[in-house]
Amino acid sequence: MKIVVLGAGAWGTALAVSAARLAGADREVSLWARDAAQAQDMQAVRENRRYLPGVAFPHGLIVDAVPLKAVSDAVMQRLGQDDLVIIGTPMAGLRAVLTGLREHTGPVAWLCKGFESPQGPDQPVGLLGHEIQARVAPLLKAGVLSGPSFAQEVALGQPTALVAASEHAGVREALVTAFHGPALRVYGNEDLVGVEVGGAVKNVLAIATGLCDGLKLGLNARAALVTRGLAEMTRLGLALGARADTFMGLSGLGDLVLTATGDLSRNRRVGQLLAQGLSLRQAVDSLGHVAEGVYSAQTVVQRARLLGVDMPISEAVVDLLDARLQPAQALAVLMGRDPKQEAL
Numbered sequence: 001m002k003i004v005v006l007g008a009g010a011w012g013t014a015l016a017v018s019a020a021r022l023a024g025a026d027r028e029v030s031l032w033a034r035d036a037a038q039a040q041d042m043q044a045v046r047e048n049r050r051y052l053p054g055v056a057f058p059h060g061l062i063v064d065a066v067p068l069k070a071v072s073d074a075v076m077q078r079l080g081q082d083d084l085v086i087i088g089t090p091m092a093g094l095r096a097v098l099t100g101l102r103e104h105t106g107p108v109a110w111l112c113k114g115f116e117s118p119q120g121p122d123q124p125v126g127l128l129g130h131e132i133q134a135r136v137a138p139l140l141k142a143g144v145l146s147g148p149s150f151a152q153e154v155a156l157g158q159p160t161a162l163v164a165a166s167e168h169a170g171v172r173e174a175l176v177t178a179f180h181g182p183a184l185r186v187y188g189n190e191d192l193v194g195v196e197v198g199g200a201v202k203n204v205l206a207i208a209t210g211l212c213d214g215l216k217l218g219l220n221a222r223a224a225l226v227t228r229g230l231a232e233m234t235r236l237g238l239a240l241g242a243r244a245d246t247f248m249g250l251s252g253l254g255d256l257v258l259t260a261t262g263d264l265s266r267n268r269r270v271g272q273l274l275a276q277g278l279s280l281r282q283a284v285d286s287l288g289h290v291a292e293g294v295y296s297a298q299t300v301v302q303r304a305r306l307l308g309v310d311m312p313i314s315e316a317v318v319d320l321l322d323a324r325l326q327p328a329q330a331l332a333v334l335m336g337r338d339p340k341q342e343a344l
């Protein structure tokens with residue numbers, strides 16, 4: 001089996017390292033970075049000093065540079081027909097990479113969690129990964145690898161469970177074969193929509209809990225945000241065609257708990273920094289990594305409104321990110337809502 005990871009950020013690198021640790025005579029794992037200088041540095045020091053410092057690359061991991069913005073014929077010629085391609089870019093890079101891969105015949109999975117930002121008049125609402133794929137590479141056998149997983153912990157070999165979601169059994173099976181091992185369990189799920197909604201919305205909710213904890217509002221408040229956040233994530237998912245039980249699984253409750261409460265989360269960190277009085281620009285610049293919730297929040301709310309779904313926590317996050325509300329005001333808006341029944 002050949003596994004090619006396109007994109008050498010923290011998560012792509014962690015999964016490439018993980019797969020290479022399982023490597024036997026029957027597999028080859030490559031990590032392709034878009035930045036030639038970064039690829040050279042990784043080849044020289046056998047470590048990704050920029051995005052995943054301190055993690056030594058296993059002996060067999062192959063590192064290379066490719067232009068990811070336009071995955072060209074030259075790049076395609078280097079891929080074997082059956083290779084498993086893992087797309088490790090943020091949502092912002094997914095469309096271009098999927099477009100370039102549209103004639104690939106082997107399994108493909110992306111790792112990014114979020115909604116793409118609106119692309120102008122032709123596409124005024126932001127899309128999930130599978131919606132982008134349906135438009136630019138409809139024949140691809142593709143899916144997403146998601147679930148509660150901080151890159152650093154996976155890279156250190158700490159126990160983690162992921163979910164491989166695709167309508168294609170072959171894609172789910174390829175992801176299990178590539179990554180399932182002593183430290184990483186990979187579960188299959190056919191509900192690609194639900195898994196993607198979970199991964200996208202939990203990032204927005206983690207900004208809210210980061211804010212809550214940054215303002216020292218207490219553990220009760222955080223539990224309330226997580227629980228009511230799960231309710232609003234589920235409402236949006238159901239309206240988009242997901243199955244309810246997916247939200248009780250790894251990419252729903254699991255990733256929400258991890259990201260909303262775990263201090264390794266970049267999205268949670270954004271909320272904490274906003275609570276300290278930093279501007280959004282200052283908060284984002286200080287991370288050094290992508291925080292997808294910042295770019296997805298507006299679309300989550302826009303899609304919810306179009307579907308008539310109530311998402312008050314996400315609405316408050318958007319008002320906060322757009323500086324229409326100060327941190328304390330966002331809380332007042334949420335607490336000032338009329339009483340209602342708990343049910344969805």
Ligand SMILES: NC(=O)C1=CN([C@@H]2O[C@H](COP(=O)(O)OP(=O)(O)OC[C@H]3O[C@@H](n4cnc5c(N)ncnc54)[C@H](O)[C@@H]3O)[C@@H](O)[C@H]2O)C=CC1
Binds near residue numbers: 010089
């Ligand atoms: N870091 C983590 O623990 C996890 C991250 N993810 C998701 O994986 C995706 C990638 O996250 P990280 O690897 O952490 O990000 P990162 O910030 O560590 O690295 C981003 C990588 O993508 C590249 N990149 C940035 N913009 C690009 C574009 N427009 N086109 C192509 N490449 C581009 C950068 O050069 C860099 O190599 C995100 O959607 C994130 O939500 C999912 C699970 C865990």
Ligand SMILES: O=C(CO)COP(=O)(O)O
Binds near residue numbers: 147259
């Ligand atoms: O998706 C993640 C964990 O599952 C990573 O979350 P952050 O992007 O907030 O760090």
